[in-house]
Amino acid sequence: MIINGVQIDDTFAEAFNMRGTRVILTAQNHKWAYHAANAMTGFATSVIGCGVEAGIERELSPEETPDGRPGVAILMFAMSSSVLMKQLELRMGQCILTCPTAAAFSGLDSPDKINLGKNLRFFGDGFQISKQFGGKRYWRVPVMDGEFITEEKTGMARSVGGGNFLVLAESQPQALAACEAAIEAMRKVPNVIMPFPGGVVRSGSKVGSKYKALFASTNDAFCPTLKGITNTQLSPDIESVMEIVIDGLTDADIRKATHVGIAAACSLGAENGIKRISAGNYGGKLGQFQYHLREIMNDTTLAGGAA
Amino acid sequence: MSALTFTLKATPAHRVDCSPLTPDQLTGKNAADIAALTLQSGKQTLRVDSLFDISGDDANEIVFKNSHTKLDFIGKAMTSGSITIYGDVGSYLAFQMKNGTITLHGNASDFAASGMAKGLLHIHGNVGDFLGAAIVGDRKGMKGGTVIVTGNAGERVGDQMRRGMILIEGNAGSYCASRMLAGTIGVLGTVGDYVGFSMRRGTIILTKTPQLHATLQDCGTHTLPFLSLMFKALGKLPSKFASISQNRVQRFAGDLANDGKGEILVFK
Secondary structure, rough: OOOOOOOEEEEEEEOOOEEHHHHHHHHOOOHHHHHHHHHOOOOOOHHHOOOOEEEEEEEEEEHHHOOOEEEEEEEEEEEOHHHHHHHHHHOOOOOOOOOOEEEEEEOOOOOEEOOOOOOOHHHHOOOOEEEEEEEEEEEEEOOEEEEEEEEOOOEOEEEEEEEEEEEOOOOOHHHHHHHHHHHHHHOOOOOOEEEEHHHHHHOEEEEOOOOOOOEEOOOOOHOOOHHHOOOOOOOOOOOEEEEEEEEOOOOHHHHHHHHHHHHHHHHHHHOOEEEEEEOOOOOOOOOOEEEEEEHHOOOOHOOOOOO | OOEEEEEEOOOOOOOOEOOOOOHHHHHHOOHHHHOOOEEOOOOOOOHHHHEEEEEEEEEEEEEEEEEOEEOOOOOOOOOOOOEEEEEEEOOOOOOOOOOOEEEEEEEEEEOOOOOOOOOOEEOOOOOOOOOOOOOOOOOOEEEEEEEOOOOOOOOOOOOOOOOEEEEEEEOOOOOOOOOOOOEEEEEEEEEEEOOOOOOOOOEEEEEEEOOOOOOOEEEEEEEOHHHHHHHHHHHHHOOOOHHHEEEEEEEEEEOOOOOOOEEEEEEE
């Protein structure tokens, strides 16, 4: 399969069951909503070292938020509900409670609930006030800038983490340009985040290592500087490989984001040095989900930006 | 199916306990069963059809017509459906109501919404004393749900109220929110003396600064985002409160004689 001169490998991305939630952060203006969201989703690239994978889903207008202020929707994913809740409460306490004018609300309706601000109320030292309306409980915690407002709980959904594709290009700037184009298009897809810096990751890994202490190490088959000395997956013309990892609330969201991202990367075409699109997997043995690139790219119903 | 309608034939001699006439208790009963039900009235038990003309068959939607202040306990402990009343009602309207909707086109007497836990009580008229209050012997009044009063309310609104929302578009009498435990009371008109007397927690929202007793203390004027959140959540309610968008208030806290975690917010 070739799109605009770019070869789509006959392979698949392997992804995992995760638990995810959406939180709506609001503030006096978008500037401070982003300060809150950037802090909350900072150091949240991979569950391996960060506990959660998190990112900004999209900006919200005042009409879209519960309190009528400008906001930002973030998505957060973890391997289990207990880790998700622990990380959510930690980050709420350090990043949102502390952020001037910021407030946090549930952005996901689901029968499964996890604590959002439930335990942060104790910061109020007895002066906290509970308010219930519209079937939801909120907490008002007195703080130095006025009041910190948070919903007590947020919804949690079974979701999918680890969808991915690789962009193989003739040079590092060209690989990055294709990834930037892909990320820009994928950010318009709802219910997904690309958790790595700028949405792109360069240090794809393989399972195992020569060092006993490590269970993962650099994916040497895709390292361009090792082409001559390993069982390489790269042809001589490939000089740089970058990966885009996708976490989404549902299987369908990942499929759509994969399609949109690959299409955007391929739109730069072979003339801009984009040679191949591939994907990372573990032989299909570890993950519960598989995203076959050719099948997804043949599915024209997935085309287009926002759903 | 048309609404199950009870039209009062004549003014009863004594007060009548109408608690059996709720959607929950009448669903599945035919016209003859309903007519043969008995209601307590003083020492007497009266058949329903001796008091009311009965028409319609949808027990999920009950209508009282020609209602009178001697009809007590309408909608007691109901869990679903709706009751619409034309005329005045007696005491204990929506007593311990669990869910559903009661709409009154008339005035209600004392202890309306006492022990109410969920649902909506909409009174197009005035209401007597002890709205949403605890009955004697109970330690908690209203425990949830929403009450809207388009007219005035009597004394002791929300006495020992624990949760929920009472929205009064007219005036409220003395001792509004006395011994309040939590919840929200809004009054667009005036309130009488001793508002928030011995309130423990809870929020009273007012449009004019009332005469406050010494154990309610001024905490200054503030812009509270939670009010925007609340009024946005109220947007679907059929009330004047739904159109409020103001969130700048003077905050009084108290009653310091009883823990002092309550608040009176007055729009500025």
